Amino acid sequence: MNTTVSRRSRRQQTKLWRVPVLRVARLTPHMTRVTVGGPDLADFAYAGTDQNVMLYFYPDDVELPEPLTLEAARGMWSQVRPLTRTYTVSRYDRDTCEIDFDFVLHDDAGPASDWAKRAEPGDLLIFVGPSPAYQPDPMADWHLLAGDETALPAIAAVLRELRSGVPAHVFVEVEDAAEEQPLVSDADVTITWLHRDGTDDLLARAVAAAELPQEGRVDAWLAGERAAMVALRAHLLNDRGYERSRVRPTTYWRRGETGN
C-alpha cells in the first residue's frame, strides 16, 4: 500500500463548498476552464497531484438551506438529491483561493457539460471534496500515463509533480489537433497525441505499437472511457505482461450512460 496516500487520506477534510465562478476561459474548442474562488477556499485541503471533487447539480427551483453544509445537503436527500459528477482539481492556488476545473464540452447532454457550456462569472458551483486519487509511485523507474481529454487535467497535474528526468510516456486520445494542450513537466516526457478514429482501442493500439522501456519498474495510470480502458488494460497485462499491481485503470465515463 502507498503510505503517502494513506497519510494524505487521513488529513483530508471532505467538505461541501459553494463558491462563485470568477472566470471562464475556452482552452480548446471542446474544453473550457472554469475558475471558482472565494476566501472559504483557503481551507481547501488540497494535497497535490491528482485530486478530485464531486460536483452537485440541483434543479434550478430548489431552495437550498443556508449555510449549505454537507450535513444539510444529506439531510435533504429524501426530498431532493443532486445529480453528482466527478471532476479533477486542475489547479488549486491557496494564495488567491482559486480552483480551476477543466470541463470537456461533449455533444450528448449531461448536467456537468451543460453547466460548463453556460457558466458565467457569478454563477455558483457546489462541490464536495477534495478526494485524493492517483499518486505516482516515487520509486518507479518510468511512468506510463494514458487517457482521453477527460484525463488531461489529471495527467497535467501528475506531470507537473514527477521528479526531474524520470521517463514518462504519455498517450492522449483527443478529437483532433485543435484539442491538444501544452503539458509542462521536469520529467523526460514523450507525448503521443492520438486523433479519435471511432474505435474503442485507439489508445491500446498506439501503446502496443510504441517502443517502451523493457527494463525497470513501470507505474501505469490509465483513465478515460470504459471500453478504451478495458482494451488498454488487457494489452498491458496480457501482451506486455505488466504486473497487475503496476497498472491502475480508472473508468472516467461510459459511452451511452450518464454519471460516473
Ligand SMILES: Cc1cc2nc3c(=O)[nH]c(=O)nc-3n(C[C@H](O)[C@H](O)[C@H](O)COP(=O)(O)OP(=O)(O)OC[C@H]3O[C@@H](n4cnc5c(N)ncnc54)[C@H](O)[C@@H]3O)c2cc1C
Ligand atoms: C475521478 C474522475 C475525474 C474526472 N475528471 C474530469 C475532468 O477534470 N474533466 C472532465 O471533463 N471530465 C472528468 N471526468 C469525467 C466526467 O466526470 C464524465 O465525463 C461525466 O460523465 C460528465 O458528466 P456530464 O453530466 O457532462 O454527462 P453525463 O450526464 O454523465 O452523460 C451524458 C452523456 O454524455 C456522454 N459523455 C459523458 N462524458 C463524455 C465525454 N467526455 N465525451 C463524450 N461523451 C461523454 C455519456 O456517455 C452520456 O451518453 C472525471 C471522472 C472521474 C471519475
